[in-house]
Amino acid sequence: MAKGVLVDLTKCVGCGGCTVACKLWNDMKFDDNNPTVGDKAKLSGKNWTVVHAHQVKNKDGETVWRFNKQQCLHCLEPACASACFAKALQKTKDGPVIYYPHLCVGCRYCMIACPFNIPKYEWDKTFPLVSKCQMCSTKIARGEAPACVSVCPQGVFKFGERDELLKEAKAIIAKDDKYIKEIYGEKEVGGTSWMYISDIPFKDLGFKTGLGTTPLPTYSHNFLRYTPFVAVGWGIILTGLYHYTKRRNTISKETNIKG
Amino acid sequence: MENRSTKPTSVSRRGFLKMLGGVGLAGIAANIAGCSTDPAGGKGWMPQQYQVASSWPIQVKGRVPIDPNNPSIVRDDKKCILCGQCIEACEKVQTVMGYYELPIKDDITCVNCGQCTLWCPTGAITERDDIDKVLKAINDKNLHVVVQTAPATRVALGEEFGMPAGSIVEGKQVAALKKLGFDAVFDTNFTADLTIMEEGTELVKRITGELKKPLPQFTSCSPGWVKFCEYFYPDLLEHMSSAKSPQQMMGAVVKSYYAKQKGIDPEKIFSVSIMPCTAKKYECQRPEMNDAGQKAGKPNIRDVDVVLTTRELARMIKRAGINFNELEDAQYDSMLGEGTGAAVIFGTTGGVMEAAVRSAYFLITKQNPPEALLELTPVRGLNGVKEASLEIPGAGKINVAVCSGLGNARKILDQVREDIKQGLPPRYHFIEFMSCPGGCIGGGGQPRTALPPSDAVRQARLASLYTMDAKIYKKRLSHENQEVIQIYQNYFEHPMSELAEELLHTEYTDRGKHLTAKKKA
Ligand code: SF4
Ligand code: SF4
Ligand code: SF4
Numbered sequence A: 001m002a003k004g005v006l007v008d009l010t011k012c013v014g015c016g017g018c019t020v021a022c023k024l025w026n027d028m029k030f031d032d033n034n035p036t037v038g039d040k041a042k043l044s045g046k047n048w049t050v051v052h053a054h055q056v057k058n059k060d061g062e063t064v065w066r067f068n069k070q071q072c073l074h075c076l077e078p079a080c081a082s083a084c085f086a087k088a089l090q091k092t093k094d095g096p097v098i099y100y101p102h103l104c105v106g107c108r109y110c111m112i113a114c115p116f117n118i119p120k121y122e123w124d125k126t127f128p129l130v131s132k133c134q135m136c137s138t139k140i141a142r143g144e145a146p147a148c149v150s151v152c153p154q155g156v157f158k159f160g161e162r163d164e165l166l167k168e169a170k171a172i173i174a175k176d177d178k179y180i181k182e183i184y185g186e187k188e189v190g191g192t193s194w195m196y197i198s199d200i201p202f203k204d205l206g207f208k209t210g211l212g213t214t215p216l217p218t219y220s221h222n223f224l225r226y227t228p229f230v231a232v233g234w235g236i237i238l239t240g241l242y243h244y245t246k247r248r249n250t251i252s253k254e255t256n257i258k259g
Numbered sequence B: 001m002e003n004r005s006t007k008p009t010s011v012s013r014r015g016f017l018k019m020l021g022g023v024g025l026a027g028i029a030a031n032i033a034g035c036s037t038d039p040a041g042g043k044g045w046m047p048q049q050y051q052v053a054s055s056w057p058i059q060v061k062g063r064v065p066i067d068p069n070n071p072s073i074v075r076d077d078k079k080c081i082l083c084g085q086c087i088e089a090c091e092k093v094q095t096v097m098g099y100y101e102l103p104i105k106d107d108i109t110c111v112n113c114g115q116c117t118l119w120c121p122t123g124a125i126t127e128r129d130d131i132d133k134v135l136k137a138i139n140d141k142n143l144h145v146v147v148q149t150a151p152a153t154r155v156a157l158g159e160e161f162g163m164p165a166g167s168i169v170e171g172k173q174v175a176a177l178k179k180l181g182f183d184a185v186f187d188t189n190f191t192a193d194l195t196i197m198e199e200g201t202e203l204v205k206r207i208t209g210e211l212k213k214p215l216p217q218f219t220s221c222s223p224g225w226v227k228f229c230e231y232f233y234p235d236l237l238e239h240m241s242s243a244k245s246p247q248q249m250m251g252a253v254v255k256s257y258y259a260k261q262k263g264i265d266p267e268k269i270f271s272v273s274i275m276p277c278t279a280k281k282y283e284c285q286r287p288e289m290n291d292a293g294q295k296a297g298k299p300n301i302r303d304v305d306v307v308l309t310t311r312e313l314a315r316m317i318k319r320a321g322i323n324f325n326e327l328e329d330a331q332y333d334s335m336l337g338e339g340t341g342a343a344v345i346f347g348t349t350g351g352v353m354e355a356a357v358r359s360a361y362f363l364i365t366k367q368n369p370p371e372a373l374l375e376l377t378p379v380r381g382l383n384g385v386k387e388a389s390l391e392i393p394g395a396g397k398i399n400v401a402v403c404s405g406l407g408n409a410r411k412i413l414d415q416v417r418e419d420i421k422q423g424l425p426p427r428y429h430f431i432e433f434m435s436c437p438g439g440c441i442g443g444g445g446q447p448r449t450a451l452p453p454s455d456a457v458r459q460a461r462l463a464s465l466y467t468m469d470a471k472i473y474k475k476r477l478s479h480e481n482q483e484v485i486q487i488y489q490n491y492f493e494h495p496m497s498e499l500a501e502e503l504l505h506t507e508y509t510d511r512g513k514h515l516t517a518k519k520k521a
């Protein structure tokens, strides 16, 4: 069954451990231009997850600090994957929406398609690829939680079957009136594998709200269904071109060095 | 280094053509030499220093939160391996992390003690480096740059230069500071003695009932401890002595008394301190620590401008290429440079208590304490909580307690709270609290001689301070410090005078509203 993660934002203290765990497991470089924690935290080609700090007012009008861990939400029906005719993005049965670099042609349709503005382009690389959280699919395949989830010292996350987590989330917010009565990710664009509960309205914490509950792929599928073979055909050609260009760049680089 | 799964792949012309004629996407993938068909993402845990992926290590525990604006400590994510040693220090030793309810309010609770910097195996957490500010001041010809050194740095600094733990380097430290270009080198021992005069007088006044403040009196010289009390025990703040810490007394005295005696504009003085402590960096930035400035009508003048830890001083000496081990001993500068044995033991747990008792005895009886009282053994040593009682003629039996490490402080504080709740008379007159295990000798800014910090190192440093008290310093009583006597004659008149209250005493902040303390931790 499909796995999910339940994030209880009221428990996060902003230590950023989860962002470091992501770098360590995935061997991602640190991004000197974009911090991973704080009010300037920003997802980038190198930052698959960040913990964004917000100063907000709580129900009683007091100013409080809250942190929002951002990463790919791993939609149940991912718009990114359906926009990708090269099948570089694929939803697995375990839950993660994963990216295969060898299939990617670099068209960046996924970036436009994602309603949460998640996929990033590795602008600083010679052969840039699209870059985003993989929900540690290799760990999940072994039955383990994603890296960020395993490291949190405050018990912010719960990893498990999405259906179970949803039930649990509902029980938590029903029981404890500090929570707002909403689970982000339950229905957004058809539901996501990552779900959040919070004591502060999600829009105040930088979440995209008002996305509707209709899965976005239902729109794009229609288009793709008309031209499946063409799409694959283009995929082949673009992939080929992509590697060919890469090769030429490498050769010209080498020549330059020699010259 | 490239992401392992996306190594730049190249393709030959033949490969390209073959690919175009290929059968499908899977075929293409299989045909591209060296191109992995794996998804993006990790193959294993990669602490940068090992450079090989492996499975998820069980010892990965997470870490403490650190506010990017923390004045005392900073963390380099590139070095952090999430080992959780900082949690160990913060939660188990200092009982800070995990002792407040979630959600947090509007603060990342930290008492700035820096114990985490001593435990972090990779050096990811360090003190906030303020060396450049000091170098800039030294190079500014318009500034008169003074420096003070805490009692505990002189028995630890040598370790940074390969000397055995506890080596006494008082004279070399002074020499190094003079070589670095400071205009005057003062001893925090001087204001430790001054603190004893103020705090001892306050204690006597509490005992006699002249001062309407409750017993027991708490010591106030450890800024990590003070902030801890403000966070978790704000209801007990009236027990806190109003005397400032020796570092802040020195700051205020330098920009008032010293400035006046020397005829220097306080605005032209830059005041630096060398401390075993990271919380001192935070303490000197507390908004109320501008008393000399207030007095001069220029509230933007800080009493202490920059605090450097023992480790930072070592780095400065190394950067300047000074051969520390070969330095000839030098002397502190006069006016604020004299210190006694009572002052130097401020650097260890139990020391403030012992120093205070020596002078309280004098303040009550007008006589010096007997020899036996100069070795108050029950309050010595590294035990987390210590107690003693002594007879002082005219005051009767005085009960004291000493604790170091904030986890130990809780034990005593919970007891004080409980006694008050039950209406019991106070069981102690005076309690010394030190934030760091062992006191300042084990301070968060001291050399990382053993990892995690070991009692053997603490013991060696502690022993050296007692040696200095018993064998090296000429005087052992704060009230006999000649320069302290002079400052009262020339300036303050007597302890707790109006001027002394203005410059040498302070007030505290209830920080209870920034967190919800856990009921039973
Ligand atoms: S959040 Fe964006 S990138 Fe992630 S699965 Fe959904 S559409 Fe794709
Ligand atoms: S590890 Fe946990 S507490 Fe720390 S920032 Fe991430 S979610 Fe928050
Ligand atoms: S002790 Fe240091 S390396 Fe270990 S988790 Fe804390 S900051 Fe990271």
Ligand code: SF4
Pocket (backbone or CB within 6 Å): B064, B065, B073, B089, B090, B094, B096, B097, B109, B110, B111, B112, B113, B114, B115, B116, B117
């Ligand atoms: S400085 Fe002290 S209180 Fe702050 S995080 Fe480190 S150990 Fe905890």
